[in-house]
Amino acid sequence: xxxxxDPPRQRSFLEVNDLRxxxxxxxxxxxxxxxxxxxxxxxxxxxxxxxxGSGKSVSSMALxxxxxxxxxxxxxxxxLDGEELxxxxxxxxxxxxxxxxxxxxxxPLSAMHPFYTVGQQIIEAYxxxxxxxxAVARKHAIEMLDRVGIxxxxxxxxxxxxQFSGGMRQRAMIAMALSCxxxxxxxxxxxxxxxxxxxxxxxxxxQDLQQEFGSAVIIxxxxxxxxxxxxxxxxxxxxxxxVEHAPVLAIFDRPLHPYTxxxxxxxxxxxxxxxxxxxxxxxxxxxxxxxxxxxxxxxxPQAIADCAGVAPPLEEHAPGHRAxxxxx
Amino acid sequence: xxxxxxxxxxxIFFLLPRIGGATADDLASRYVGKTADAAQIHNMAVHxxxxxxxxxxxxxxxxxxxVGTDYSTGPTxxxxxxPCLGYSFLQQTPVLPDLLDRFPVTLxxxxxxxxxWLAFGVSAGVISALRKGSIFxxxxxxxxxxxxxxxxxxxxxxxxxxxxxTLGWFPPGGSYTDFTANxxxxxxxxxxxxxxxxxxNAAAYARLTRAGMLETMGEDFIRTAxxxxxxxxxxxxxHGLRAALTPITTIFGLDIGILLGSSILTEKxxxxxxxxxxxxxxxxxxxxxxxxxxxxxxxxxxxxxNLVVDILYVVIDPRVRx
Numbered sequence: 001x002x003x004x005x006d007p008p009r010q011r012s013f014l015e016v017n018d019l020r021x022x023x024x025x026x027x028x029x030x031x032x033x034x035x036x037x038x039x040x041x042x043x044x045x046x047x048x049x050x051x052x053g054s055g056k057s058v059s060s061m062a063l064x065x066x067x068x069x070x071x072x073x074x075x076x077x078x079x080l081d082g083e084e085l086x087x088x089x090x091x092x093x094x095x096x097x098x099x100x101x102x103x104x105x106x107x108p109l110s111a112m113h114p115f116y117t118v119g120q121q122i123i124e125a126y127x128x129x130x131x132x133x134x135a136v137a138r139k140h141a142i143e144m145l146d147r148v149g150i151x152x153x154x155x156x157x158x159x160x161x162x163q164f165s166g167g168m169r170q171r172a173m174i175a176m177a178l179s180c181x182x183x184x185x186x187x188x189x190x191x192x193x194x195x196x197x198x199x200x201x202x203x204x205x206x207q208d209l210q211q212e213f214g215s216a217v218i219i220x221x222x223x224x225x226x227x228x229x230x231x232x233x234x235x236x237x238x239x240x241x242x243v244e245h246a247p248v249l250a251i252f253d254r255p256l257h258p259y260t261x262x263x264x265x266x267x268x269x270x271x272x273x274x275x276x277x278x279x280x281x282x283x284x285x286x287x288x289x290x291x292x293x294x295x296x297x298x299x300x301p302q303a304i305a306d307c308a309g310v311a312p313p314l315e316e317h318a319p320g321h322r323a324x325x326x327x328x
Numbered sequence: 329x330x331x332x333x334x335x336x337x338x339x340i341f342f343l344l345p346r347i348g349g350a351t352a353d354d355l356a357s358r359y360v361g362k363t364a365d366a367a368q369i370h371n372m373a374v375h376x377x378x379x380x381x382x383x384x385x386x387x388x389x390x391x392x393x394x395v396g397t398d399y400s401t402g403p404t405x406x407x408x409x410x411p412c413l414g415y416s417f418l419q420q421t422p423v424l425p426d427l428l429d430r431f432p433v434t435l436x437x438x439x440x441x442x443x444x445w446l447a448f449g450v451s452a453g454v455i456s457a458l459r460k461g462s463i464f465x466x467x468x469x470x471x472x473x474x475x476x477x478x479x480x481x482x483x484x485x486x487x488x489x490x491x492x493x494t495l496g497w498f499p500p501g502g503s504y505t506d507f508t509a510n511x512x513x514x515x516x517x518x519x520x521x522x523x524x525x526x527x528x529n530a531a532a533y534a535r536l537t538r539a540g541m542l543e544t545m546g547e548d549f550i551r552t553a554x555x556x557x558x559x560x561x562x563x564x565x566x567h568g569l570r571a572a573l574t575p576i577t578t579i580f581g582l583d584i585g586i587l588l589g590s591s592i593l594t595e596k597x598x599x600x601x602x603x604x605x606x607x608x609x610x611x612x613x614x615x616x617x618x619x620x621x622x623x624x625x626x627x628x629x630x631x632x633x634n635l636v637v638d639i640l641y642v643v644i645d646p647r648v649r650x
Contacts, residue, residue, distance in 0.1 A: 066554055098557035105555075110548040113567055114647055125556040160646045176556070 011079050012039035013216055014063075014184060019076035021055070021062050028288045032058040034240035036076070037314070040233075042183065045210065045217040047231030047248070049224065049263070053284045055240040056220045060186045063218075064103055065093035080184065099129040102182035106189040108169040112161040118145070118172045119157035126179045144175040148205060167198035171205065178209060185210070186218045191226060203229055224267060228252060236260050239285055239295040242314055246321035256323040258300045294325070302327050337623055338386050414617030423621035426606065433504060434602035437594060438587040440518055441525035446580065449530035453537025454569060457545065468534060475531030484524045484597035491520060502599035521598045525591075529583065536579060540572030547571065570644075577640050585633025588626070 021033040033055040040046050050056045061067050063078060068090060078085040080101065085093055105111040112121060122141040123134060130137070138157065145153035148171040161169055170190065177185065187206060191199035207230060210217050219230055227234055227248065234251045236244040236259065244257040255261045262280040282299035285291060291298055297307040304327070312324040380388075414423040452472075456465040475483075492498045498520040505513040544550070545568050553567045554560075592604035599605075603622060610618030641648050 061551075064555055066551065069554060094557050094559070096557070097555060103555045105548060105552060107548065111552045113549040113553070113571070115570055115645060124558070128557050162647050173552075 011082055013042045013081055014040040015077070015079040016059075016063070017077040017079070019059060019062060019078060020074065021058050021067055022073045023070070024073065025288075030287045031240055031290065032072075032287060033062065034290075035311075036237075036240075036242060038235055038242065038245060040184075040216050040218065042216050043210070043214050044232045045207075045219060045230050047227035047234045048218060048220045048237055049222060049227055049234060050237035051222060051284055053239070053287065054237040056237050057188055059237075060103065060188055060218060060220055063184075063186065064097055064101060065090075066097075068093070095129075098125055098177075098182070099180045100182055101184040101186065102177040102180070103186040103188060104170075104173050104177045104190050107193045108166070108173040109161060109193075111173060112169070112176075114161060117158050117160055118164070118176075122157075122172075122176045122179050125176050129180045140179065141175075144179050145172065148172070148175045148178075148209075149201075150175070166194050167201060170194060170198075170202055174202075174205065174209070178213070181213055182215060183213075184216050184218070186220070188220045189222070190219070192221070192223070199226070200229075206230070224263065236263070239287065239290060241295065241311075241324065242322075243296065243325070244321075244323040245314065246318075246323075250318065250321045254318075256317055256321065256328055257325050258302050258327075259296050260323075262299075262301075334390065334624065335386075337620065337627065414621040416615050416617045419615070419618075423618055426618075427603065427621055427625055430601055430603050430606050432506065433600050434588055434591055434595070434604065436507060436514065436518055437521055437525070437591055437600060437602060438584060440515075441522045441529070441594075442580070442584055442587070444522045445526035445528075445530040445533060448526055449533025450537045450569075450576065452530065452534040454541055454564065456534065456538045457541030458564065460542065465538075469538070472531035472534045475527045475529075476535075478528075480524065480528055480593045481597050483527055484521070484594065487520055487524050488598070501597070504600055521594055521600065524597075525594055533576065533579075536576055537572065540575055541568060544568045544572040574641065574644055577644060578637050581633045581637030581640065582630070585630040586626075588629040588633075 016039075017037050019033055019036040020031070023030040023032060036055070036059050038046065048056045048059070058067070062072070062074060063080075063085075065085060067074060074086055076086065080096070085096075112118070116124075119138060119141050122144060123137040126132070126137045126140055127134070132140075142153045142157050145157055150156055150168055150171055156164075156168075161172070164172060170193075174190075185206070190206065191202050194202060203226065206217065206219075209215075217230075219226065221227060231248045234244075234246060234248050235242045236251075236257065238259050244251065244255065244260045246256075251260065252264075255264055259280070265278045266280060268274060268277055280299055285295055285298065291308070293306075293308040293310060294300070294303070294312050297303040300307070302325075306326060312326045314322045314324045315328075316322045317328050416423055416426075452468045456468045459465050488501055492500050499517050503517040505517050507514045545564075549571075550563060550567055553563045558567075588603070591602060592608050594600070595602045595604035596608060603625070607619065607622040607626075609615075610622060
């Protein structure tokens, strides 16, 4: 009998296994993220879609290690470039933040410090990870501002965040996030606070920079249009779990999970006459009191009695297309 | 601004009593103290110009501040050199030199106390905010409540009794050495008053800082700062505290302004010869010019403090424009 030799499985650049983020509150345990698993390669974009309370922001903060400040209980594994992050110590994760993985946030006006210039904030981000003089860092900051398309960067570098327009401000924040060439960029609703025309520019910018730096990008949004533009793969989150995960074309072509179908149905169409907007009835469940079994069953048009039993696992129903529903 | 203050002061001291029914003679009696007779009082009234129309009196008052006045009480004429903030007839001296003499005491008390209470108050506030709900937080806020609630003459006298007279660690009340004479002695003499003042005021600042920090640390830019990989100490101080500083600076400026003009209780408790004691004596002696002088000086300090605070606002927060 010969032994089979299995070569060690190549891990993806980013691999999340059964991530759970629970918060102990006076009212009970809030299970913000309850079993998140996905993989992401360099150069690819993952779109995470969900409503408020679905756990999308909490999971991205957990990836960055920012939940350590909130005293969250985290279990599972986060593998970044072959390194497991949840078991790593605080200082090591902090050294990776900003350098290996960076994040841009929804509202650049509140996300940037109002009392420091944009240049000072970019310089600060850069000098934390590179031992250079202020002059060198300043030059780099100007280069970054130029790279993200801000005109007159050498004078704009000394302006304060409130002196920029919304789109320019978001570009400045992107410049700050990318100043250390991160290999993973997480964009948490990067265009939600912007005008539609500016949204397109920002998304294009992110795509360009991704191609230039070869980084993996996670875009978190509730906007399916953004996802259609940017993402290679889409993960739909509901109440802390992924309910459907597929390549973008597959999910738009044939959404499998009733929740995803509901989301697509609720997008108003331009053609034809519509009297009422289609909404998914009910509300997102209280994370303190999640229904047993499938958390979507109270709002699902296809729910049956068995749905209250065990939580449906995320299974593959078509090549590369996974969904968590026992009705499939 | 000062102009308005001078009008206000003038009206309070000269017009309101009139409205209240006092005559020129009654006013004059305040100037001569308690022991003059009716004829002297009336003489004084005429000489002081109380029988003149109000605007003339005000003009004289203002010009006195700039060029000095002559007071003639019959045979003798006394000259009060510019800037004349008043002339105390009781003491037969102009008011201003006395004020200037006492000012360093009040200044030392106020500035020294301010530095101590800022240091304690702000750091206690920051730590309390970061460790909200902890034993430190609860204890610090409890002490703060005591500090804010107990009057200074209580804490001061208690401190004097324990630390000065019983334990002998600090000099007794009434000691004051000039800074220029002996800085070490100066600091030692003022240590207990500073600490007492600090106990009272640090409390307010600790609570203020704590509230400001709790609010600031929940802001989005703190999350961004951490996302950049900054060490927590940098996040707390350069990002958090800096943003929470604005209300603290405002209150600090106003507190100093007020303290410079009227630290009566502290000075009385520790028997320090500052402006506060001066004002107290003037009031009890019914010496109106002295009271007037101190009031104007105190008002000036408050106005300057307000101005400085306004300027600081612009320096701290670039979103504010003058």
